[in-house]
Amino acid sequence: MSAAERLTRDGYAGLFLAGDASTAGAVYAADGAALEDIVRDERAGDLARVLAAEVLYRCGDGPAAGADVLGPIYARALELTGSHALSGNLWGALWASPSDAGPLGTHLLAQGDAAVPGLVALLSDDSPVRYEGSREAMVGNAQRYRVKDAAAFFLGRVLGHDVEFHDDISERDAEIDRLKASLDG
């Protein structure tokens, strides 16, 4: 089994959230060099690339690839969250707990402007962001976030724009439209 196959088989939960059975350390020990290649390989698949980057962040000094590579990868990871290939928990609770961007959100923000084009492309993505667990899911799911809401939240953080949260979906969409207009200008 290739390193990329093992990453996608184990998924984020198997790599990092299985307690002592988490496999990230073993994957890093066995295929550390291969992980760098996976991060750079556009044919490797978005999920494998972001998981490779996460293992390198957790077990090493972080990916050697620059923000030009990692920015688009982390934006794609947010898109994958809409199909629940990744859990909403990994992005924090957004406006409900702005100080916590979660592991994926933290690494996305670290890419700065390089993540912007990928995030802008998600501002029309209505897919739901679903949270798992108990207390954490109560917080996240109560907001009924969509991928485009999360994209707007992180764009606001990267660009220093004040993007407000609205309970009402139509008001939320209007806020996103205003953000789009400000980016077009």
Added chain:
Amino acid sequence: MDRETDRVAEPHQQAAVPEAGPAPAVELGGTLNSGSVLALQRSAGNNAVGSLIAHAGADESLQRALARTAGHAPPEPARFRSPALLLRSQLRSARLQRVVNTVGGEWDTDRYDLKKDDDGTGAAPAAQNWRGVDITLKFKPTIIADAELIGLTQSVTSVVGGKTNLTPGAAARPIPAADAKATGVGTETDEGTAIDQSTTNTNPIYAVENDSSTSLSDASTAFFGENGWRFKDAKGALQEKTASLKDTPRRSAADKDSRQIFETAALATKGAQSGMYYGSVRWGWRTDAAGAFSKIDLVKVSEGAPSSSFLKAAEIWNASKTPSGNKDTVDLPIPDVKVVSGLVNIKSRPGTFPLPVGTRIVITRDLVPPATTGAIKVVDGMHHGLTGEVDAAEWPNIKDERS
């Protein structure tokens, strides 16, 4: 209700840690009498009456009556019941089984519903296999309780597809495999059990939402539930409020071999009994290898101090910092619970009672030679609240709960 129907359906986890806080203050108008005992029996059940034995003074007839009511005396032989009476009794039990009594109060649910292919916000794609429950859990403090605030705190054990599967918050503070103990259900252990709280919250009380909390007695947020209380105010008027907890736990890819199992404990966080646990209950859901999806009945885990699994998770919580923000967490009380592993007779005022193997106790005075006895207090089970002396010869039969 029949006290046997609210016993632990799944054998509960045993482990180690001491009960904090003073002994229960019995508020029965100052002296015990048949009326006051009856009131406690009605509100908290027969077992709770056992906690009054120590308050019976020199009245030996009262001591005997209390011991009999609490189950310290042999049960009467079963009576014959006609099929019709039996059916009626079973129907009554089925209706009442949802209510669970522990020493400090009564547990019940306003809602407790299985949710399939529902992600907590509504319908979700069947292929994602979401499973969970919606619950509003209530704890009504009863006659033993004397607290200006009572919070509900809980641990969670999560398994998806046969493997421990934590949330980012729980992943920061799980019971490690090396410290895990069997739960008594098949080959299951309490590995991965963690105090259930969000990644930023420093307070372990479920209904408190506060990322800079420094006190267990901080205010609750209604979205998650409410703190309760039961105390007499400055004018002597009784103030009572039921505590509650609202939860909608969910996991995806959970169609087989998955579970979320919760142990919720009621804890006095302010007032005369601050630091005292009033008992704990288990609830949750599971799917088996064939995909059968079932709700775990609301059952009593402990009469007083929560299970060893909960207390181990609490010990780890206390030592941890929030995974987001790296802030100190507010500590939960952790009684150093021991367990009776062999012959132990407790010499109490009403008499000498053999404690069943497995009885959970805390040591209130260690055995230090030349003394020939040590002192203990029972913190769970039918003898909850009983205090007394144990002879040196039997002292080695008191072991650490997780040893």
